Amino acid sequence: MAKIEITKTELVWPGKYNEDGTLKEVPRVSLPFQVIERVNESRATRESKKGGVQQTLFDVWEGKEGETFEEGWRNKLIWGDNLLVMGSLLEKFAGKIDLIYIDPPFATGADFSFTAPIGEEGEEVYKEQSVLEEKAYRDTWGRGIQSYLSTIYDRLVVMRELLSEHGTIYVHLGYKIMHYVKLMMDEIFGTENFVNQIIWFYPDTPGRTEKRFNAKHDVILCYSNTTNYAFYANSVREEILLESKERYKSPRVLGGRSYVGGKSAEIGKVPEDVWRIPAVKGTTVEHMAFPTQKPERLLERIILASSNPGDLVADFFCGSGTTLAVAEKLGRRWIGCDLSRWAIHVTRKRLLDIPNCKPFEVLNLGKYERQYWQGVTFGDKKDKSVAERALYEYLAFILKLYGAQPVAGMAHLHGKKGKAMVHIGAVDAPVTIDEIEQALNECVALKQSELHVLGWEWEMGLAGPNNDRRRGGVMHEVARQRGVKLLLLQIPREVMEEQAAAKGDVKFFELAYFGVDILRPKPRTVAIRLTDFASPNMDELIPEDIRAKIKKWSDYIDYWAVDWDFQNDTFMQGWVAYRTRKERKLPLASDPHTYEKPGTYRVLVKVVDIFGNDTSQAYDVEVT
Template sequence: MPKININKTELVWLGKYDEEGKLNPVERPGPYPFQIVEVINKPRTGKEVGQGTLFDYWESDEGNTFEEGWRNKLIWGDNKLIMSSLLEKFAGKINLIYIDPPFATGADFKFRIQVGEEAEEITKEHSIIEEKAYRDTWGKGLDSYLQMMYERLVLMKELLAENGSIYVHLDWRVGHYVKVMMDEIFGYENFRNEIVWCYSGATSPGIKVLARRHDCILWYTKSDNYIFEPDRIRQEFSEASKRMEGRKKIFHHGKEEVTITLPEKGKFPEDWIYIPTGVAMINERVGFDTQKPEALLKRIILASSNPGDLVADFFCGSGTTLAVAEKLGRRWIGCDLSRYAIHITRKRLLDIENSKDLENEGKKYGKKARPFEILNLGKYERQLWQVKTFTNKDEKQALFEYLAFILKLYGAEPVRGFTHIHGKKGNALVYVGAVDSPVTIQECIDAIKDCKSQGGKELHILGWEWEMGLNDAIEEIAKKEGVKLKLRIIPMDVLDKEAVKKGDIRFFELAYFKVDIKTKGREVEVELKDFVIPHTDLIPDEVRNKIKKWTDWIDYWAIDFDFKSDTFHNGWTSYRTKKNRALNLKATHTYEKPGKYKIFVKVIDIFGIDTSQIFDVEVK
């Protein structure tokens, strides 16, 4: 433990100070540009500027209100990297932050998934990325948890507006530690309340503790000038008291008479609230054990933000904060490390179109969720990993070590003397894609030519990401050249030293699907005909046994009928909900003008992983 001078009351843990007793600074990696993966509920206007690449890059130039073109943002990735990258444009601009961080159990990363039309239920275990996050959070016990929270809370303070509030939802295991930490970060004087949320639920028989029936929510502000509107969340009087609303009442206080007027809008909100879970949340449940009720978030958002304000949740999970902010007419930013959480949140926001509980501010903007974007930082996380892993070497040496590293994990040996062949595994030759760009069709063609020139009959291509539409096109080319081609995804697990050490790395084939496209005049019909997950042998029996037909693998599919080689615009979609498990396998669209168009089809499986293809059509 480093020797430190104690000159204030504070919480100390291993990792907070260095060996010389100096406070370890909070890293602010980046900023990295956000990649726009998908735009939802925003029809094409014809004014979009195509980048001609796999992604657009978001520059945050859309203004600060809905009227100025603001789009809400759902971001997949590590929230530390995301918040650090948001600082450039959003420091001091977020009016309300609510977070529900992990409490100390693996349940924070587990979800219940419904499969197929029969809604067969399975439990989705951690992905390797989520497992890594769990190890990073709890690998060194409480010390690593507190370090994780400290780094993120410091960044949240910088993002918070001067009139902003932050609510941190915790339970009996870590709440008291985080309270002392937040006193240091936000200032003891800016602590406003400890809110007690009480709920009901079953109790395990024979348990040797008092039944746990509440969580705590710590409320801090950035300054004394903060938003708080109690009239919006006043609680109704009991029936007996309602006859007294607005009337004067005299109380005797010692020898004095005190006259008060009972408020007409209900009693002042208290820091103790009862909002049940269980049956009360039956219509909200999306399979997350840690999901919180919308009524709880509605209370917080109404009290501490105004319509049009910016609300953020950096551990958004099932998307409760974002869904409620949407219904209440607030702008929002949400992020999560789980790809599946992002997918479930996307569906939840899309389903607001059918919601009957849009609040007045939400109704101003229509009967469905306003346009929002799905973004990620994935490519730049890999670049950061490459820099950290292969530093202090010249470019040629760093590239060689990167290739050798990936080939070793794949069970292949390096070979020299070729531009587009990097290794050999058995009788197959191997090509490894770059760390910072998708594998292109031209790269595959060049690798196939190199393979054929050496008399090779089998080629494996490893890539982090793949050019849209590559799968079908390159398969046909390889067949003509007499080369058996296998495309494999380099998993994000290779970024994790522990997973590498344990030998947990598996390279999966790309999933693929078939569609039938028919045109009649200016009308086009797209029918989904098949979907194949090649690596089913690596999927647990519990899951495979629930699959009755190929459509059971699919949870969602969407189409951009006029793809401009820029960003996928979700123009049509069909997805399974808790109430409606059916999937519409046909989509039709009528073009305004004849011509040649690109149709971008995206299919998302039950694990939240997407597969995409692009098709060229001509309508007359």
């Protein structure tokens, strides 16, 4: 390895520099965002706004909305790897985020595991991290402190590029790791831009050792992007000590002066850098039973001190959504991101519980798990030989992961696993009913009695169980009539994770299914009632002793919503119901919806299970 020239004081770890002694570049990959759901916004409101309108379910977010609420800004909750998310935000948000707060993992346990309550009794089940989450955990901690520093360094570099000129960043750390990150932030942001080292002291948590002084604090490092940073002292002035009474009073701050008990006093003080704020307890209203959840009071102080109403606040490890919830209550715009599906789901419900919550959208980092095949592998699609070779490599790769052998000479059948023929859906399009029908035709012609269809995305209405206990989807019935057993299987996002694929950890799960009744209580009025839910992967995810306690199919459902006029685009939440920690009952029938005029409408129903996985099915309804 080449000798590294030391020109400054810095923290160095294995892997920071290339073999030639140059600093490794931070990867910046710009990928498309796909809008999955718009919340608290009517379709009429959405269509009246200019720009940023998705025309189909698979179009990408264009980011044409304005930079204020008045100009149509929508807050954003994003599922995906935060390094990829931030790289994809750079084009439109570089230098535009006013405040970043992050609480990155600093434990040594499984950071993505959680307990989820089931049904009305709230019986909790432990959910192991997914393969994708496990890979992220290995990347962060697989080589100990070395991999952790690489992970955090790359992300901090991109965060600085996203910060506005007057912006600040707060990084929440454990006392065992903070000294490393302090040196790293000195390098990235500059020692001249160090603002504060804040001690968060949580007095009410129990001590756990008698062998040393009990650790009762975290550290929050605050850095600015430039020396011209924003700090709103008057927003966070706190109690003042009156010498005569020797106790704290809450002053009213008016025009730079405070008034206590009607008498003028010294203005309330700006808080010191040691904050005594209780941790979140199970008895508090804000408790989400989420690991490492931080109290809203803590984030309130940070957001008030370093942003104004309308400013843009971001949290790229958003967890249970504390930063976003507080930003919403304080009138800030916000962007949140997490790799955990459960975190995204918990945050969505938490935001919905806020009175008058402004519209927000849920986004995927659209198809990043397929970007390898769309861009890098396919290359120039005008070159037929390149495209054909890439298609062959793609099919061979998926077949190998599925444990199937390739077959040649078929137009719609790509492989065989045991007695079953296998069809693989395209990379950049949903599996359609017509596509399955063509594969069925080939099965019948070859006198094959079983067909497995693997897909990334699915045409609405295709979902259904892969057994005879329930009705199944439309294509299951067609297949049965033709003497073919049909299985629809999800290609998991984990297939693009090299380590997971190499370990053979990839599992192809059957699609979940739910049944509904369409109710018509009066003319031009429709309501939806759930009648069934089946998710085959629950047998894999839930221990047998917990499954034995499940009383009914609805116990597996945590949330469901209805788009009354789905137009093959983004899901628009027209009605929603979900369980909370306190209210475990879930209504299985929606409120009625009245249409303005008769016609045929497509109703899309979305169901989210107790682990945050969602399933959608569409129904065409004739309204008279």
